[in-house]
Amino acid sequence: MTMNATAPASARGEASGPPDPDPAGSATGGAPKRGIPRPKSTPARRGSVFLSAHPRVRLGFLLAAPLFWLGLVYVVALAALLVTAFWSVNSFTGEITTEWTLDNVITVLTGSLYQTVTFRTIGVALLVTIIDVALALPIAFYMAKVASPRARRILVIAVLMPLWASYLVKAYAWRSVLSQDGILEWVLAPFGLHTPGYGLPATVITLSYLWLPYVILPIFAGLERVPDSLLEASADLGGKTWPTIRHVVFPMALPAIIAGTIFSFSLSLGDYITVNIVGGASQMLGNLVYTNVGAANNLPLASAIALIPIAIIFGYLALVRRTGALDNL
Amino acid sequence: MRLSRLSRTTLAVVAGLILVIVYVPLGVVLVNSFSTSTSLSWPPPGFTFEWWQRAFQSAGAMEAVGTSVFVAIIATAIALVLGTLISFALQRFDFFGRHTVNLLVILPIALPGIITGIALNNFFRTIMGVPLSIWTVIIAHATFCIVTVFNNVIARLRRTGTKLEEASADLGAGVWTTFRLVTFPQLRSALLAGGLLAFALSFDEIIVTTFTAGSGVTTLPIFILNNMFRPNQAPIVSVIAVVLVLVSIIPIWLAQRLSGDEQQRR
Numbered sequence: 001m002t003m004n005a006t007a008p009a010s011a012r013g014e015a016s017g018p019p020d021p022d023p024a025g026s027a028t029g030g031a032p033k034r035g036i037p038r039p040k041s042t043p044a045r046r047g048s049v050f051l052s053a054h055p056r057v058r059l060g061f062l063l064a065a066p067l068f069w070l071g072l073v074y075v076v077a078l079a080a081l082l083v084t085a086f087w088s089v090n091s092f093t094g095e096i097t098t099e100w101t102l103d104n105v106i107t108v109l110t111g112s113l114y115q116t117v118t119f120r121t122i123g124v125a126l127l128v129t130i131i132d133v134a135l136a137l138p139i140a141f142y143m144a145k146v147a148s149p150r151a152r153r154i155l156v157i158a159v160l161m162p163l164w165a166s167y168l169v170k171a172y173a174w175r176s177v178l179s180q181d182g183i184l185e186w187v188l189a190p191f192g193l194h195t196p197g198y199g200l201p202a203t204v205i206t207l208s209y210l211w212l213p214y215v216i217l218p219i220f221a222g223l224e225r226v227p228d229s230l231l232e233a234s235a236d237l238g239g240k241t242w243p244t245i246r247h248v249v250f251p252m253a254l255p256a257i258i259a260g261t262i263f264s265f266s267l268s269l270g271d272y273i274t275v276n277i278v279g280g281a282s283q284m285l286g287n288l289v290y291t292n293v294g295a296a297n298n299l300p301l302a303s304a305i306a307l308i309p310i311a312i313i314f315g316y317l318a319l320v321r322r323t324g325a326l327d328n329l
Numbered sequence: 330m331r332l333s334r335l336s337r338t339t340l341a342v343v344a345g346l347i348l349v350i351v352y353v354p355l356g357v358v359l360v361n362s363f364s365t366s367t368s369l370s371w372p373p374p375g376f377t378f379e380w381w382q383r384a385f386q387s388a389g390a391m392e393a394v395g396t397s398v399f400v401a402i403i404a405t406a407i408a409l410v411l412g413t414l415i416s417f418a419l420q421r422f423d424f425f426g427r428h429t430v431n432l433l434v435i436l437p438i439a440l441p442g443i444i445t446g447i448a449l450n451n452f453f454r455t456i457m458g459v460p461l462s463i464w465t466v467i468i469a470h471a472t473f474c475i476v477t478v479f480n481n482v483i484a485r486l487r488r489t490g491t492k493l494e495e496a497s498a499d500l501g502a503g504v505w506t507t508f509r510l511v512t513f514p515q516l517r518s519a520l521l522a523g524g525l526l527a528f529a530l531s532f533d534e535i536i537v538t539t540f541t542a543g544s545g546v547t548t549l550p551i552f553i554l555n556n557m558f559r560p561n562q563a564p565i566v567s568v569i570a571v572v573l574v575l576v577s578i579i580p581i582w583l584a585q586r587l588s589g590d591e592q593q594r595r
Contacts, residue, residue: 048503055422062418063430066411066475070433073472074445077452078436081444084451096455135347142344146337155344157581162351164577165358167533168553169570172563173354176361181370183357212351241332262439270441273535273554286443293447293540306444313440317432 082310085303096300104304114288118308121285124204125268131208132215132264133257140216141249144223145231156220163213171277174206178278198280206278207268214267215260222256223249255324265316269309285309355574362567367560384568393552400463400548401531404470408527409520411471412478420486437473445473446540453541461543469541470534474527481523482516489515525580 051058088101108114143155162170175198177184184195196202226249234244272286285308292302332340357371362380364373384390412434418424419431437445449469453459493515497507535550542551553569556562 044505045503048505051504052498059418059422059424062414062422066415066418066434067430069407069411070437070472070475073449073452073468074437075433076456077448078444080456081448081451138340139344139347142340146332146340153585155348157585158348159351160581160584161574161577162355164529164533164581165355165570165574166550166553168535168550168557169358169566169573170354172553172557172566173358173570176371177354177357179370181368183353183371186371209351209354212347241336266439266441270443270536272443277557286441289443289447293450299447299451302447306447309441310444317435317439 081303081306084300085307087300089298089300104301105307107301108304108308114305114308117283117285117288120200120282121269121309122312124200124207124284125265127204128207128211128268129215129261129264131204132212133219133261135208135212136215136219136260137257140219140223143216143220144226145228159213159216159220167210168273168277170210171206171274174202174209175278178202178205198278200279200282202278202280203275203282203284206274207271208264210274211264211267214263218256218259218263219253222253222259225256226252258320258323262316262320266309266313269312355570358567358570362564362571364564367563380564380568384565384572387565389547389552389556390549390565390569393547393549396463396547397532397549400467400470401528403467404474404531405524405527407467407471408474408478409524412475412523412527413482413516413520415475416479416483416486420483421491434476434479438476442534442536443540445469446537449537450540461541461546463543463546465541465543466538466546466548469537470531473534473537474530477526477530478520478523481519481526485516485519522584525584529577529580 051061084096085104086100086102088097088099088103089095090097139155139159143152143159147155176182178195178197179185180195180197182195188194196205230248230252231244234248239248270286272284272290275282275284275287285305289302289305292298292305296302360373363376363378365375365377365379366373415430415434419427446469449465449472450461453461453465459465493511494507497511502510533550535554538548538551539554542548547555549569553566557566
């Protein structure tokens with residue numbers, strides 16, 4: 001490769017003239033017959049040259065709009081919510097008093113209701129995540145490494161399709177599956193078993209069902225990236241199935257697995273609608289936030305409760321950041 | 330690693346079983362949409378087309394579909410522009426705060442919907458003083474849709490590299506010409522995939538929507554939630570669900586074909 005071919009675009013701007021492929025032409029002093037015409041110097045052209053010579057300006061153009069949007073809409077909104085957690089509500093007027101107080105945070109941290117609900121929510125989210133990973137691993141592995149290309153395409157479609165059925169409808173479908181005169185009771189009754197009915201088990205089942213495709217897809221993508229040649233090499237070196245999965249496949253797929261867990265964990269942590277539909281009387285953190293925003297009209301307390309999932313998610317993200325999971329979302 | 334015949338079969342059976350469990354509830358919804366029982370009891374006591382007829386005559390349902398499509402299209406368009414810009418910035422440049430920007434894009438989807446919901450509700454009403462309307466829903470949806478476009482585009486940018494763009498610049502093309510003729514065609518299918526996901530995400534979103542929708546704004550999920558527990562409306566919800574799943578085959582098939590083309594070309 002010549003120097004010319006590898007020179008970066010920015011180093012060769014307007015200034016460098018077009019290369020002349022015909023030395024005889026320039027020797028005669030006239031315009032080269034087969035030369036490339038020099039680009040016209042229009043404002044757009046000058047803009048292009050300026051941009052390619054100033055990468056920082058280019059970066060500025062790229063970042064300005066998205067950062068303005070995310071900064072204004074999201075960061076400001078989130079920051080305002082965090083600040084509100086340290087304000088209070090005047091119990092007579094219902095107006096928010098902008099005086100700093102730790103009351104809400106203390107209430108949330110020490111109140112037995114909040115502690116119970118927090119542990120219940122974390123428990124449900126963890127259980128859902130474990131169930132989803134346990135279900136997703138075999139099917140994702142089958143899709144990525146065992147199935148024929150044709151079967152793989154059909155399986156991907158089969159996994160994707162429930163994603164498009166509405167979230168509410170799927171939760172509602174489980175409400176009818178789990179109900180006392182639903183299909184599950186009908187199937188189990190001959191064996192002397194019964195449907196779990198509505199409650200926490202129903203919530204765990206429904207949430208696992210809802211987030212399963214979100215967990216399968218990243219794990220499938222991660223497993224697909226494990227080259228077959230590595231598996232063959234492991235087999236050639238005498239690696240049996242389990243050692244190969246443990247020492248070759250698992251470490252390479254781990255970031256993708258963690259990416260999947262971020263979805264199921266975070267989505268479960270804030271859910272309140274599924275709990276309303278199949279959860280019976282049990283409450284999760286989302287329900288507490290919802291009642292305090294709506295019926296109780298106590299946004300400061302709601303914000304203080306919301307701090308719990310925010311803290312948990314940030315902690316989890318910080319924990320998994322090193323594994324590169326965030327690039328697999 | 331060579332899987333024995335036994336373990337291959339076991340895996341296939343397990344995968345098949347999981348898929349069966351995934352599809353049983355959807356099947357129940359399909360059956361319920363033809364059932365004469367309004368309380369969704371099993372086995373269905375009788376067969377009827379009544380709900381299908383009523384669903385297609387329901388003005389509320391049709392209007393809700395229209396609202397949802399409108400919101401999803403505009404939110405997707407905004408997400409496509411912002412997501413593409415930010416993936417170029419993060420993939421092609423190394424700058425101070427790059428990881429923070431990366432986190433910022435992921436955050437709206439990583440944090441539970443209810444937090445995004447109440448944060449935006451508070452932001453619009455208290456800080457900005459804007460009444461909630463369909464536009465506040467669109468702004469909220471666009472914010473969490475950015476990440477799906479971002480993921481698809483940045484993955485494509487990582488794979489394509491900058492050689493072709495440099496060649497284009499070396500041959501005298503300006504920034505805009507290079508983008509139009511070289512960069513954009515390489516990104517097209519990634520943009521479509523990201524756009525489809527963003528559309529689906531927005532179309533189905535309920536939690537953030539509940540907190541950002543004005544009183545007259547009824548998206549399809551809000552319509553479903555409002556009608557789900559009314560005895561005479563519940564089977565109509567089942568009909569809507571069946572139609573949605575059937576219609577969803579088109580975008581999925583499209584996305585599959587696109588990615589299939591990509592793989593053949595490689």
